Amino acid sequence: MMNDMAKVKVGDQLPTFIRKGTVDHWNRFAAVNYEYAPHHWDYEVAKNEGFDAPFAMAPLQLAFFHAILRDWMGQTGRIIGVSAKLKGPFFKDTILTVSGKIKAVDKRDRETFIDLDLAQIDDGDRSIAIGEARIAFP
DSSP states (O other), rough: OOOOOOGTTOBBBBBOOEOOHHHHHHHHHHHHTTTTOOOOHHHHHHHHTTTTTBBBHHHHHHHHHHHHHHHHTTTTSSSEEEEEEEOOOOTTEEEEEEEEEEEEEEEEEEEEEEEEEEEEETTTTTTTEEEEEEEEEE
C-alpha cells in the first residue's frame, strides 16, 4: 500500500497483483454474480465454443484491475474510473499478472489525481487485457 502520495511520480509501477485461474476463484465470483455458464468450468463446452480451455468471466477480469488499485492505494483514495479492453481469454490453470503504471499526476486544490495504464499478462506472455484508471487522493 502506498502511504506517501507526495512521492508518487509518472513512470512509477504499482506492485503486481497475481492470480491463478482456478475454479475456486471463479466459483466464488460466479456465486455472487449468478454466472454459472458451463464454458467457465467445462473443457468440452469451452472447446465446442472455440476456446482452448475454460476461461474467466470478463467482469472478474475487470475486478482484478480494481483489486490492484485498491491494494496499492488502500482506503485513503477513491477510484474515479476504470476502463478495460479484453484482448484474450484468461484460461483455467494459467497465472495472470496484473500491473499498473502511473502516466499522469495532477495536483489540484486539495486533491491529487493519478492516471494509470493497466495491463493483464498470462504466464504464456499473452496480453489478456489492457485498461486505464483514474484515482484521487485527498
